[in-house]
Amino acid sequence: MKQPIELFELCGKDRDVRFSPYAWRIKMALMHKRLSFEPVACGFLEKQAFAQSGSNTVPVLHDGDVWMGESWDIACYLEDTYAEAPSLFGGQVGRGAAHFFSIWADMNLLMPIFPIIVADIVTLFGDTDRAYFETTREKRLGMPIADTLKTREKNLESLHHHLRPLRALLKTQKFIAGKAPAHTDYLAFGCFQWARLTSPVNLLEGEDHIYAWRERMLDLFDGFGRAAKPGHQGQAQDSLT
């Protein structure tokens, strides 16, 4: 009998807290495809668990004989391997545009969100992972993590500038993919879910079309995203506070 699909994903010191934006993209894609899977929690340095993949980073998918890293490649693998299941891209033309959207989301959602929430993310790790995270991320930021708190307001403003095309789109249609969600929605949702589970900062306000869309995304698959455990003490950002 075939083993269930495994998804190796990053966790905090509380191993039930799973916040990786890349992993959320894939978890939503697996739900969309109606594939059952087993999430496997991994600390940053527990790479031996998925060594067979050859990948140095999570998420990693393990499906039968296949080991695969890189969330875009995993999405394409799921689409091609489970071609009979509901489509993530709606065909080749849609896959092309979704690939653009993936790159756009990395540059215009993930990157601008990072300095806003990084000071909260760092508190979620145990000592070993925390040291690894601090060293690698402070190098990327070019400053101590604590210093990002000084420019949080400015970083939020910058994020909202980057959000303009997404907001304009969601004013005219319910989902990024149109009337129903597909992979473009999961690509963006991963970024907002990451922030929502790691930080009490509200990135979105209730009157924002993107807020209303995120609510719809949290409702998908019987509230799969909404049920995830936040790492911070505050309520996850799914109600106006």
Add this chain to the structure above:
Amino acid sequence: MKQPIELFELCGKDRDVRFSPYAWRIKMALMHKRLSFEPVACGFLEKQAFAQSGSNTVPVLHDGDVWMGESWDIACYLEDTYAEAPSLFGGQVGRGAAHFFSIWADMNLLMPIFPIIVADIVTLFGDTDRAYFETTREKRLGMPIADTLKTREKNLESLHHHLRPLRALLKTQKFIAGKAPAHTDYLAFGCFQWARLTSPVNLLEGEDHIYAWRERMLDLFDGFGRAAKPGHQGQAQDSLT
């Protein structure tokens, strides 16, 4: 017998010079759909020609009893009306992502290109259209058109910042839509063709993946885009100079 489709599009004082980015999106979409059409040149103030559309701006499509403005709406109309012809979006999911791309292209291609080429565009009009263009565009720019020349280098730099996600995508695939072009490609191409036909400024250099893509776009439909008449004296930007 059904009349051929008419496309009302902006022209310069030389009525064979047709450079509107929105019109180019539709012309490429019509070619993609293998629909024959008659382009009709319009000055800015010759609105009586398409008064029946209720639209105040070109391009306007006239197809049988249908009059339609707004280039995104026209593309959707063509896709739905000529559903048997090659698809522009590849289905509903692709249409959703293409709509995002359309909004992104307006904000990140069209708007940043405008101040780079506006001082060249203004020279292409006869007196009446020129006065109209100057008044409306200087209001939009918040400065005299001639002043844009002072910041051309800075504006080019800013454009290249906006081009990053498109360049990263075209490093990995031949067209925005994947292996073959579709409407997302025409949305972006319209912006570059507009610049190419109005201004001798080279927006793209030969080693750029976007340059190579634009060459492929100019080759489509037996060189339809390449054959268009430029408004400026220099060679259109399709060879390295």
